[in-house]
Amino acid sequence: MHTNASAPRRVAVLGATGSIGASALDVIARHPQRLRATVLAAGRQVDALLALCRLHQPEHAVIADEEGFQALQDGLRDAGLATQAHAGAQALDALVASEACDTVVAAIVGAAGLSSTLAAARAGKRILLANKESLVLAGELVIGAAEAAGAEIVPVDSEHNAIFQCLRSRQTQGDVRRVILTASGGPFRGRDRASLAAVTVAQAVAHPKWSMGPKISVDSATLMNKGLELIEAHHLFALPRQQLDVVVHPQSLVHSLVEFIDGSTLAQLGLPDMRTALAVGLGWPQRLESGVAGLDLMTQGRLDFEAPDTEAFPCLRLAWDALEAGGTAPAVLNAANEVAVSAFLQGRIGFLSIPALVEEALAAVSYAAADTLEALLSADAQARRITQARIDRYALARPA
Template identity: 80%
Template structure:
């Protein structure tokens, strides 16, 4: 049996659903993988509990005011784990010798800095933070190419494409890449039927177990729109070679069509541990804890075109990708503000695409030639959307 050097893994977003799946796969392979760095946003107690279970060398909390709670909690638990707080500390850890593999699963634009740090440092980057590529795709992929970083996407759709291509770049023999979408909890509903949907309905995804923000993005189809932009950067393909199909069974995770008429697809049960196992073990296959796909128990595979009238976020993402420059950053920032307001019960479901469309109209694309320019566009879109919330507040 082949022996493998121990890989030290930093799990960013450790207390979220993807972090939990990553730690589950890592724990199945003691002696081959070890969680050396765990990072979370504000959930100090949950992070300490994970440190008790996995005994990392370092733990990082994004909220700097929570540093003392984390430090004292680790000490009270009798752990040697070192406590850290803030983005600079996390960036230093993912850049340094403390890890050779990074699971980037921090939700939203907050994950960009650590993703860029890992890309610049030549780490194996298991990328679950799609917003990093939406906001700064050219910068991230350029940094990865310069440092030799392996980017292995963890979104099930992009991971499927990666497997079908056996690489991160599509070649000239690829005629079309098709991302599949479950359609979310409101598939088949007309636009006027969506006005009164609740937070609880929107986060109740029919197939995947995800956090609230990603679940709402799935319900609006913005998640698929962000994935289109991500695919554009990951695989080097333009709008003309990208497509989306709704596939409610969520068993075919994406398809790649080649110029000879062949189509390759990756199938599997809807469980993020499969993608994470691919990322950790590539090019080998390792056990993920996910069972095989019994097609006799899942005999129907259905596909349909997305309804961009009822779910205009997908159309808005297409338009932002076509506009290029800072437009995807504006799209992402406005969406984050709108989704947060919806989850707080401040606005209705249909106000999410309306606010995003307003931001894109008010802030035309400018060149995205630096991180400062992208962050400035992100901040401007957040301020504008925050002001525009007043016209959409629920009674």
């Protein structure tokens, strides 16, 4: 979708009340002549959404939970805002596909973000993709829809954004030898499997480098986050399994590397702040001031790299397996993981039960081709049912 070069880019921020939404709005507010937040969407936090509306004065505000519609509408009226209130997934999809925006920050967590991402792709929008589950669950469909409609996907995961930037120096797909995603290793890097049995929720969500929501923090601690990113990279950059690799880099300053056939390796470096990647997505091919400081290598000191430990962190191995199996296997992996992580965050199961439940789901569900949304949603639902039913077997003993 082409925009008038002199008019501000009209941005819909989906998941506006989350950490990525906050970072996106921070960058947008720095460039009032070039960027405008026209649509803000949230899940069920009406008060937080209203606070953002008062600050950014969008044309539209959407609350996913339809029960929050009246409170949203009343709050907007009481604040004297002209912002229109909407509720529900269908309303969001319609807005995303409309003239209300030309750019969509897709930062709704989990499979819930798929519908709006697909709507944006089919409408030919520029998509700043932070919702990795959309591509893990339905990568072929999302990429196919984007290509058919001329939509532009700029990934804002720091790793994929780094690859996006590094790949701009190639001429053809054949110039690339391999892509190496970096992983921080999470809060438990270096620990063996046995020592992870007693990990608490508070320990798992305390990421050493990044400030993230609870679900993605747990995924980072299990290394599932890196597994999902591998599947995402496969779709985003049309790369086969053999050209994808992972290296653990605890400093989180090198965000990913691309190795070319001539022996050159390009890396993108920067401080661990999502605003850099969001500014790339909002301004590309131009660069925007993001509010993030430059990287002082003298103060940062050394950079370390090591192989991931897939015995202590089997989720990464399971993601490799799902990528190789193809079809609906990644959808099964993602769904089982969402259910298992939710149970862990609720204190119902232990940390090591997450990969165990995911592995069981991958073994129990038969895979199909991933060419229709129905097949993918069916695999997703089946994996959720199976995982939910098996959680009791892994339930932690409750104190009397």
